[in-house]
Amino acid sequence: MRLFATQTSPYARKVRMVLMEKGIACDMEWVDLRASDHPALAHNPLGKVPVLLRNDGEPIYDSAVIVQFLEQFRPDPAIIPHDPEGRLRALRSEALSGGIMDATVAWVQEQRRSKDCQDQALLLRLRGKVVAGLTTLQQESAGWTHGRDLPVLPLQQIAAVAATAYVDLRAPDFLVQFPDLVAWLHSLHDRPSVAQTEPQ
Known part of the structure; x- marks a missing residue:
């Protein structure tokens, strides 16, 4: 998987923390949102980050949706209660x-x-x-x-x-x-x- 992010985005930081806490390997690609052709645009028409690109090429956005996906992708350890x-x-x-x-x-x-x-x-x-x-x-x-x-x-x-x-x-x-x-x-x-x- 690959995560498109910026260094200062708090939304991307949340996703990066989830990846680390759950022990999920993920490539990082830093983007410059000021650039008119930054790579996240190819995966999110809004051009916002973070964007998670799954191994099958399917993009996921925004951060809350990515978190839900990661919880399903690797249920253990859980970061969201089951009850x-x-x-x-x-x-x-x-x-x-x-x-x-x-x-x-x-x-x-x-x-x-x-x-x-x-x-x-x-x-x-x-x-x-x-x-x-x-x-x-x-x-x-x-x-x-x-x-x-x-x-x-x-x-x-x-x-x-x-x-x-x-x-x-x-x-x-x-x-x-x-x-x-x-x-x-x-x-x-x-x-x-x-x-x-x-x-x-």
Whole structure:
């Protein structure tokens, strides 16, 4: 299999962490999304990453769908609970982290516009979404079995690492009011799936 990704995409990082936690070998192909002919376009008409290319040539996107495929491809070790309620909570938490990523990406894109073209009301709304998401994520993380004590990191924690670390990378001041979440993230720094997927 081959994964098309960028070094800083939190969505790709989530998939890369899942691959490592489940011990699935996968070739990496880094793409430059600014290029008009980057290779991911041949497999995803939207040109977004990550894209997972299966061995039979079938492409899979986006990150949440790739995670579901990988869980089916290699069920053991499981990163998603099998019981319906546990599965629902895991997928809901993944969606929460995904929403934090979405809002942060949109905030970054708006910030990159020239100052006189930025929509300040939009920036405030996006910041509000990120902060609201992080508030819930910090509350959820307080009840998790710490990742350093687990043989495999569950999906909730994988997605939370990707989301929180991306906020830390792009808008670190958003995290000032979440010291417990930041401490949790830093405590996982030495876990291989976390350390080896940090943006370069």
